[in-house]
Amino acid sequence: MPKATEGPCNVPKPGVLDFINKAKWDAWNALGSLPKETARHNYVDLVSSLSASSESSIQVTPAADRKQPGSDALVVTSQDGITTITLNRPDKKNALTTQMYHDIMLALEAASKDDSAITVLTGNGDYYCSGNDLTNFTDIPPGGVEEKARSGAVLLRDFVDRFIDFPKPLVAVVNGPAVGISVTILGLFDIVYATDRATFHTPFSHLGQSPEGCSSYTFPKIMGPSKATEMLVFGKKLTAREACTQGLVTEVFPDSTFQKEVWVRLKAYSKLPPNAMRISKQVIRNTEKEKLHAINAEESNILRERWLSDECMNAVVSFLSKKAKL
Ligand SMILES: CCCCCC/C=C/C(=O)SCCNC(=O)CCNC(=O)[C@H](O)C(C)(C)COP(=O)(O)OP(=O)(O)OC[C@H]1O[C@@H](n2cnc3c(N)ncnc32)[C@H](O)[C@@H]1OP(=O)(O)O
Numbered sequence: 001m002p003k004a005t006e007g008p009c010n011v012p013k014p015g016v017l018d019f020i021n022k023a024k025w026d027a028w029n030a031l032g033s034l035p036k037e038t039a040r041h042n043y044v045d046l047v048s049s050l051s052a053s054s055e056s057s058i059q060v061t062p063a064a065d066r067k068q069p070g071s072d073a074l075v076v077t078s079q080d081g082i083t084t085i086t087l088n089r090p091d092k093k094n095a096l097t098t099q100m101y102h103d104i105m106l107a108l109e110a111a112s113k114d115d116s117a118i119t120v121l122t123g124n125g126d127y128y129c130s131g132n133d134l135t136n137f138t139d140i141p142p143g144g145v146e147e148k149a150r151s152g153a154v155l156l157r158d159f160v161d162r163f164i165d166f167p168k169p170l171v172a173v174v175n176g177p178a179v180g181i182s183v184t185i186l187g188l189f190d191i192v193y194a195t196d197r198a199t200f201h202t203p204f205s206h207l208g209q210s211p212e213g214c215s216s217y218t219f220p221k222i223m224g225p226s227k228a229t230e231m232l233v234f235g236k237k238l239t240a241r242e243a244c245t246q247g248l249v250t251e252v253f254p255d256s257t258f259q260k261e262v263w264v265r266l267k268a269y270s271k272l273p274p275n276a277m278r279i280s281k282q283v284i285r286n287t288e289k290e291k292l293h294a295i296n297a298e299e300s301n302i303l304r305e306r307w308l309s310d311e312c313m314n315a316v317v318s319f320l321s322k323k324a325k326l
Pocket residue numbers: 055056091092093095096101130131132133134135152153155156179180181182207209212319324325326
């Protein structure tokens with residue numbers, strides 16, 4: 001508690017992504033030249049209020065406390081020739097923690113080698129996925145925000161590379177609204193089935209960010225540059241039917257019969273000869289692979305810079321302090 005012990009604020013302002021220290025600095029600075037005793041009381045009040053609300057706002061979760069692989073944030077099952085990877089944080093709308101990116105990569109790696117013919121990604125609960133967990137931004141390493149942005153870009157590139165290279169038919173079973181990176185990577189899936197309750201939203205400009213998941217290439221290719229711009233630049237949210245008309249979604253099902261219809265369909269497909277399916281997928285996809293890897297690297301690099309921008313930092317702070325929602 002600096003002001004209480006040291007008097008007026010006399011150190012440089014921390015970076016805006018350094019949430020905890022910035023909150024302390026702002027509080028310290030706001031105190032101006034208050035007497036030390038008053039400052040001590042005010043500071044204790046501020047820290048108490050931050051602690052009281054910290055569980056759902058700006059708490060920093062140490063990496064060691066995060067869920068480990070095999071935890072229930074990701075559930076992987078294999079049955080009837082189908083490996084299913086289920087995002088399982090329904091209380092957080094299946095937002096992707098750093099640990100989950102790693103676990104999904106491991107699950108894809110295992111699925112690429114197992115006996116299954118088809119691999120499915122889906123979500124548990126009312127959402128498919130609300131995208132990147134914005135609290136990932138609060139876990140600042142000793143190297144500071146630049147190091148955080150650099151390691152985030154490496155993780156993003158590695159994560160998307162796994163989807164580009166995945167050798168078997170990859171199916172998204174979109175059980176509810178999808179946001180951010182969970183939408184952009186759909187361009188790398190072979191089939192996308194959606195409930196009519198699903199929506200597709202990539203609010204990158206609102207977040208001061210830019211497209212990833214190769215969407216800067218796949219979306220214009222799938223839906224044309226103008227529709228892609230509406231989504232990726234202006235953040236237009238599509239209904240499932242609109243996304244289907246634009247080619248991002250393969251087929252839309254009524255929510256009441258979604259699970260039943262989709263799984264009957266996938267079980268039938270999974271009985272087809274697996275090697276033929278794998279080879280056919282590669283014939284369809286392989287010509288683009290090199291290009292997709294280059295685009296992924298470029299998008300990740302651009303995002304690394306975006307994450308250090310005021311626009312992005314302010315958007316994240318707004319969400320974490322509960323001032324903003326999409
Ligand atoms: C390796 C790094 C790669 C990064 C790649 C770049 C990726 C980019 C993206 O994915 S951009 C998209 C980021 N996502 C968002 O901005 C969504 C933010 N969430 C919201 O706007 C809303 O939560 C909502 C519209 C998804 C749902 O609203 P609502 O139905 O009103 O539910 P709640 O807001 O009450 O949500 C319940 C609970 O979940 C928490 N939560 C939801 N989404 C996220 C998220 N993306 N990050 C962190 N936390 C999230 C929300 O705060 C609530 O928590 P609480 O119960 O209050 O503790």
